[in-house]
Amino acid sequence: MIEAEPPQGQAPPSEAVRTAPVRALHAAYQALAAVVDPLEDEDSWQPTGCTGWAVRDLLFHCLMDCRRGLVALHTPAPGPVDRDAVTYWSDWRPDTEGAANGRRWARVSAGMFLHFDQLRGLYLETAAATLHAASATDPGLLVSTQGHTLTAGDLMSTLTVEATVHHLDLVAALPHAPVASTPGLACxxxxxxxxxxxPVPLDWSDEHYARAGTGRLPLTAAEARALGPDAASFPLFG
Structure with a gap:
């Protein structure tokens, strides 16, 4: 097993630090599963916070992200690390050709499920398998995903962010659905x-920051003034 070595002279991370990515991922995935599990076919046609996607389209996208995580957790890499939990997102910008193609692919693929419960069941079992794999993986293991190498712990953090942001998207037209997890929003x-x-210099809630930081909510004139030159960086990823 290949692990990321701590710098010379530095003590290895504590057990709490090492298990934090696993616990945050569990919280995010379990919160999302609580939304998905009771959904019926009629619910699956509701709009989401993702442009052009109904609930079923977004759920298919989330299924593919679980699958990607499951594969990555079983794909040790030789290194060196070229991304971490933050810099991983530098490749993901909105309004690119790749993003547009991804939207179309998810819509077409989700439409191939005749019954929504087939898609729902596949998502729930794949998410559970990903959590099982994460729990059994050393966060220091180097893994490969999306053409990059990062630690398994940082991969788990990216999966947590993805699941949490899409949790907010998924419940846009489901007002009584369970809320996103606190550890996921903190991540x-x-x-x-x-x-x-x-740290963002605005008194935003975690949910508002998640939406504004990923382009789901446009900045107001007052927010842009408070951010100053940093306003041009928004959305930070999408």
């Missing part, structure tokens, strides 16, 4: 602050 905030280069 999103940490990631956005890392991309911004400082």
């Amino acid at each position: 999103v905030r940490t990631t956005l602050d890392g991309l911004l280069g400082r």
